[in-house]
Amino acid sequence: MTRTGDRRQPTVEQAPAIWARAAARLAKHVEIALDDVELSLPQYRVLALLTAGSAAGSALASKLAVSPPSVTALVDGLVGRGLVERRPDPLDRRRVSHLLTDKGRRALSDADAAVDARLVDIAAHLEPRERARAIAGLQLWYAAMDAYREARARHG
Amino acid sequence: MTRTGDRRQPTVEQAPAIWARAAARLAKHVEIALDDVELSLPQYRVLALLTAGSAAGSALASKLAVSPPSVTALVDGLVGRGLVERRPDPLDRRRVSHLLTDKGRRALSDADAAVDARLVDIAAHLEPRERARAIAGLQLWYAAMDAYREARARHG
DNA sequence: TATTGTTATACTCTATAACTATA
DNA sequence: TATAGTTATAGAGTATAACAATA
Numbered sequence A, B: 001m002t003r004t005g006d007r008r009q010p011t012v013e014q015a016p017a018i019w020a021r022a023a024a025r026l027a028k029h030v031e032i033a034l035d036d037v038e039l040s041l042p043q044y045r046v047l048a049l050l051t052a053g054s055a056a057g058s059a060l061a062s063k064l065a066v067s068p069p070s071v072t073a074l075v076d077g078l079v080g081r082g083l084v085e086r087r088p089d090p091l092d093r094r095r096v097s098h099l100l101t102d103k104g105r106r107a108l109s110d111a112d113a114a115v116d117a118r119l120v121d122i123a124a125h126l127e128p129r130e131r132a133r134a135i136a137g138l139q140l141w142y143a144a145m146d147a148y149r150e151a152r153a154r155h156g
Numbered sequence C: 001t002a003t004t005g006t007t008a009t010a011c012t013c014t015a016t017a018a019c020t021a022t023a
Numbered sequence D: 001t002a003t004a005g006t007t008a009t010a011g012a013g014t015a016t017a018a019c020a021a022t023a
Helices: A016-035 A041-050 A057-064 A068-080 A102-123 A128-154 B016-035 B041-050 B057-064 B068-080 B102-123 B128-154
Strands: A084-088 A096-100 B084-088 B096-100
Touching: A016 A041, A016 A102, A016 B016, A016 B041, A016 B102, A016 B128, A041 A057, A041 A068, A041 A084, A041 A096, A041 A102, A041 B016, A057 A068, A057 A096, A068 A084, A096 A102, A102 A128, A102 B016, A102 B128, A128 B016, A128 B102, A128 B128, B016 B041, B016 B102, B041 B057, B041 B068, B041 B084, B041 B096, B041 B102, B057 B068, B057 B096, B068 B084, B096 B102, B102 B128
Parallel strands: none
Antiparallel strands: A084 A096, B084 B096
């Protein structure tokens, strides 16, 4: 197995380069896993986002950090497969509300399973305690990204 | 701050969905950071790979999980900017050896710094001890991906 | 004949700009 | 006049297929 985890109390300064590259490689693995369920990475992100509830196009664009036309194209594909539903907002008829369909929920579940399977295969190369720490680490990043996004939404 | 890290001993089964999505979101942040140094994610991965030493085109294709023509196109751009050098292999003249130039090494260093900066901003939303665990987690994934790749190279 | 890498070509993705419809 | 979203269009990225050079 590996011995990376034996170093204790790592700091931001300690191994920034490896740290930076890990995220890039992890993403590629996710992309490969999503191929099996015929979903692109951005499409996967749309579905994941909509589990929190319906969202307007502008909200999707800013949260995914893509342009408005990209949202249209992305959602077109998902609507065509019956995974997402577009519904006009009755209060402001310029706005479009996006909702996850039941089929979309199942597709996301399948996608999560596919990605999980790949990450489990990778994590299998760690010792059990290291594995637990690796998974916990990713969950922490998720929480941190939420906090980061929220802070950005409030001020600059 | 967050409280995700308070759960102890997470397992693979505990929160697979969030775990799966964290990698996708992390990747997007990396992509955005790389925009500042005018490097695509795959180009960044090529530079990072070459710090381990020179590599043939076929090696790059398999390690990056992209097609041979993509390697050509990717490297064309890096060679054009003087970041990578192509050198014919004297032992097998069909092969091309790829090397990082000094300029390429500096570009990678800048790219790492840009990504690091973004990840530091995100990690700032965690408590110090959570932050250390998040970073350690990413380093563990890096090691696990190396082991996974190596295992794949040996057998199926 | 098999293999390494390149060229030719097509397809997908994403962005900027122009447009439509609401407000 | 400003905003939400779509359509038009162009540029980048990546893949499969065909090719050239070498083994």
